[in-house]
Amino acid sequence: MRARVLIRPKAGILDPQGEAVARALPALGFTGARNVHIGRLVELDVEDPAQLDSMCEKLLANPLIEDYEVQLLDPGA
């Protein structure tokens, strides 16, 4: 089964990449973008989706600094 993990910097932790993007957008003519945050996207096929949480805790994310969200993708999609 295809799964997607969204990993984001925890709220309150400085996100310099996000800030740099927010700074760069107006110069390119894009106004009104706010609260820009940059994280990581992991997509993978797994046999046992029950393992995903523990994969995230152990390897894919660092719970001290990152939040993660697991999405199971419809196999038909």
Added chain:
Amino acid sequence: MRARVLIRPKAGILDPQGEAVARALPALGFTGARNVHIGRLVELDVEDPAQLDSMCEKLLANPLIEDYEVQLLDPGA
């Protein structure tokens, strides 16, 4: 409106990050993971969602080596 952009390495492009994770998982006891790919996740508030595509082309993604997918998030979510 909150928007999410998923940015992934284009099919066929070498993805060293994904390969590194795929190699590491079995060693941690997670078997059966395949097709692991790592990309970036950008989340932001925009006033005009119509700008998102062009933001991706110009700044958020590198269209030469990355594909992107824009998701508009339900404002109530």
Added chain:
Amino acid sequence: MRFGVLQFPGSCDEIDALHAARRVGDAELLWHGTQDLKGVAAVVVPGGFSYGDYLRAGAIARFAPVMEAVISFAREGGLVLGICNGFQVLCEAHLLPGALLPNANRRFTSRQVQLEVVQGDTDFTRACPASLSIPAKHSWGRYYADEATLDELEASGQVLLRYAPTENFNGSLRDIAGVRNAAGNVFGLMPHPEHAVDPLTGSTDGLCIFESMRLAMEGAHA
């Protein structure tokens, strides 16, 4: 009194650390695939990119067979020094509090930095003067821990090194450049003391950290 310097396939500064340690004692390399620490009295986890570090610096290395041995070694009170990537690995392995994040300046930065020795009476700093000039070079060096943890680290004297004013290019909270664990036997820092051991290639200010460890090892055996 031997130092063991870990060697991952992507280590870069392990030979430098080996030679630095040899200036104060014996030292040998320990391959990442082994669980045998060969009786060394102190372990150095060196800089570099252990397993490529593509996901998050140090995230994969902490699961190396040798790290299992290092974790037990540390739990039993063995001296462990983590430099740069080694610091990241020790944080990921929960041997040290906190985590390292991408530099606030968003770039790999290589610069000679001025450090203040905050605690001079530890197994890692006993031989150090009050301030040190040592190179730093990394892209993931922003030390982070939550406020409560930071307060506690400061209160309990676990912050050993700070960046001097204006030197903190990576955005580390409270200018922290190096911390030790509560027990005092594990220490990690982002700057590279092993690259400051020879007047010809820079300063010799890093030597005091290895020298302090040697004193601690001898004390432990006395």
Added chain:
Amino acid sequence: MPDVLPTVEDALALGLTQAEYELVCEKQGRAPNQVELAMYSLLWSEHCAYKHSKKLLRTLPTEGRYVVMGPGENAGAVDVGDGLVCAFKVESHNHPSAVEPFQGAATGVGGILRDIFAIGARPIAVLDSLRFGEADSERSRYLLDGAVAGIGHYGNSIGVPTVGGEVYFEGPYEQNCLVNAMALGLAPRERLVRSAAAGPGNVLVLFGASTGRDGIGGASVLASAELDEGDEKRPTVQVGDPFEEKKLLECSLQLLDHGLLVALQDLGAAGLTSSAAEMASKGEVGIDIDIARVPLREPDLEPFEVMVSESQERMLCVVAPEWVDAVLALCEKWEVNGTAIGSVTDSGRLRVFAGDELVGDMPVRALVDDCPLYDLAPAAPEAPVYPAPTRVLAEGASLRETLPALLASANLASRRPLFEQYDSIVQSRTVRRPEQADAAVLQIDPSPAADSPGEAPAARPALAVSIDCNGRRVAADPYRGTIEAVLECAANLACVGAEPLGTTNNLNFANPEKPHVAWQLSEAVRGLGEACRALEAPIVGGNVSLYNEGASGPIYPTPVIGMVGRLPDAARAGRLGFAAEGDTIALVGPFAPSLAASELAKLRGEALPERLGDIDIDAVRCAQFAVRGAMRAGALSSAHDIAEGGLAVALAECCLAGGLGAQVRLDAGDDPFATLFGEGPGGFLISGTANGVSSLGRRTFVRIIGSVVKDSLSIALDGEDLLWSLSELSTAHQALAALFP
């Protein structure tokens, strides 16, 4: 295999000429099939066959007392004493960097490092040479940012220090940036290995990354129609993986240390095709390859794609059958994929199999040696080729205003914002980092034995390296401009006390089929040969990159020169910064400053002059000899060669590097601007005790011009007194920081 043979149109689309295609048919005795045509088209390309440059390159001096390996191998090598050799080479990755600067530059570094360890040397340093359009162009800044980050990413991650380099911003590079990377390595002499395959029956082992569709670019016209339908154009950008290369490097060196290899070769441009063909050609043998055994990253690669893929981080070696298991076991230790994919034969043919099916069969000779070479038709241009730059310095700017303006100009400002992105110290050899001296200095042994107490410390032999080329001056005068570039490299070495051992070069030029470009190229190579001969710094290798031009015209001709030298004791390596208050400052050498083609002329918007001033190479060489000797004798506190921006900029640089000021008195001459900011070869600015400085006197021109003081630079020019505070100069000098927000 498709039944339909490719046509002459396919051959033309692949870059062959009609006549070349016919020659291929003749050599094959039939029309080539798809795999064969793909392979011929690459091996007969300018890049692989040096069609327009080979005849010129043959005129270069390639022998000398230190040369161990000259051009023809993956890298050249010189003897550095104590049984060690230094391998080095420079290579371009211009086009990939223009497409995707980060990956293009990163894989450029990866590629040159493979060339170094392909001959058995451990890489110890990288240098970069970059050219972009003017710094106020958005595209230049994007390319600069990406290229610098890419070089840093690869070099930093693999643990090889980037110790030096150069970057220039000039309009003619706007549409065609240059990204050249140079690498140095060290090897015990007996570990050096060549790439010639030998021993029919021996096994061909491919090791490293798996093979994908990377860099197939041009050859993709051959892709079968079915696959293309509905497919968007396949991405062919090569992505670098420094971690894979780090393992490949350690694995390769261990294979050689264990004596397991007959020959070793990296996979670079044209992938397996060129590696296999070159190995077979050099060994005068044949090679059979079974592409079905090549590990693939994605399924369904066509045979020709496997043969031409430029996937990075791969090596090819020849192994005696009894050692194959040992080789594969070492690969496993380093977690590197190793696969036997073929064998050496005595057929003299390169045969490609897909399992049992023979899909390509070519005489090695035809592939490698029979590509026609072309004569150039050089003609000096009748009208100026390059437009005058835009004036950026105010009309009537005073002498006082001009110095900070020059220091802040993109070509002269401090490179700190770039080199701080590079690890310059890993491996513990770096005795002089960027901005500490004119050349990088690396001690050969990073962990010398401790000195015994009471005895004088043992000398620590070191290497010095410099990379240089001022394309604007070469554009003004290809012959003299190239001589100047070689002299400047040697001058940089002299400033740290090093003697040249050998030279590498990267000839970046536009379309050589155009007479004026052919002229630039032949004049530059003439100058290169002459200067290297005079300095006894032979050419041990290099690279040629042609067709660098955009819609608005050709790039400045840019023969990038890399030079490696040796100094007996790193403890005496020179610095560029003034070191002690009260030291005497002297101007040394046959320096004849002129504003022609200078940085100031550029800021003033002046067109290029018709030629540069004559150069007395021998006099310059004497000055270099004198500076080198004084530095080695420990007689000097600092030495710096006078280059872009002239004497005043050199003075400011010495002040800023040392954190000290200078008080100087000069004759204004006919044009005080030329006196202060004029350029030309042969000048050094040195400082030291009065005795130390006077020790140079008998061997070259020495003019004492002032002394080192506390914290300002003052120049008395006949009646006029000019004064700048160090902080004003320093602020100007940091202008490049604005390019890296």
